Amino acid sequence: MNDESQNKMGSPTPEELRQQVERTRDELGRTVEALAGKADVKAQAKEKTAAAKKQATEKTAELKEQAAEKTAAAREQASEKATAVKEQAAEKSAELMEQAAEKTAAAKDQAAEKAAAVREQAAAATAQIREKTAQAAQAVKDKTPEPVQEKTAQAATQVRESAARAGQFAVDRTPDPLLEKADRVAKAARANQTPLLAGGAVLVAFLLIRRGRGRNK
Numbered sequence: 001m002n003d004e005s006q007n008k009m010g011s012p013t014p015e016e017l018r019q020q021v022e023r024t025r026d027e028l029g030r031t032v033e034a035l036a037g038k039a040d041v042k043a044q045a046k047e048k049t050a051a052a053k054k055q056a057t058e059k060t061a062e063l064k065e066q067a068a069e070k071t072a073a074a075r076e077q078a079s080e081k082a083t084a085v086k087e088q089a090a091e092k093s094a095e096l097m098e099q100a101a102e103k104t105a106a107a108k109d110q111a112a113e114k115a116a117a118v119r120e121q122a123a124a125a126t127a128q129i130r131e132k133t134a135q136a137a138q139a140v141k142d143k144t145p146e147p148v149q150e151k152t153a154q155a156a157t158q159v160r161e162s163a164a165r166a167g168q169f170a171v172d173r174t175p176d177p178l179l180e181k182a183d184r185v186a187k188a189a190r191a192n193q194t195p196l197l198a199g200g201a202v203l204v205a206f207l208l209i210r211r212g213r214g215r216n217k
Contacts (some may be wrong), residue, residue, distance in 0.1 A: 012020070
């Protein structure tokens with residue numbers, strides 16, 4: 001009927017206008033709701049994105065802080081271990097040096113004791129040799145007749161004089177370096193001069209005794 005009236009008259013009726021307005025209002029409302037929904041979705045998406053970024057930033061900062069703490073702890077542990085190792089090495093080195101010093105001191109003491117024992121033994125042996133030489137010389141002297149003793153003394157004197165002359169001759173013809181060496185040897189020989197002279201006297205007396213006995217035969 002409305003359509004017919006509209007078709008006949010060429011313009012909508014008030015009722016038709018009202019219906020069109022209501023339809024337009026409904027469509028606008030739905031459009032506004034749709035737009036509002038879309039705007040709300042975008043806002044929510046932005047909020048979620050911002051929240052995610054914030055969480056990511058906070059998580060990154062937290063991870064960095066944890067990594068820094070772990071790195072500092074690891075460095076501290078490494079420093080403590082290095083210090084402990086250095087202290088142990090220093091203690092071990094000091095212990096080894098102390099042991100070496102003790103062994104060196106013990107070796108020196110042992111060497112000194114052995115040297116002292118050797119010197120004592122050498123002194124005792126030298127004293128025994130001197131005593132035995134003196135006893136032998138005295139025994140030979142006691143058994144040797146006075147004429148032989150006189151001849152022995154004369155022979156010893158002649159030997160000393162000949163040796164002195166020969167020595168002076170050698171000194172006159174010997175270069176200075178050799179004289180210095182000979183002087184050192186002579187100084188070393190003076191320490192054993194008494195046993196050597198006694199032995200020489202015994203030898204000379206023995207030879208003279210044999211010579212005298214050979215003549216008597």
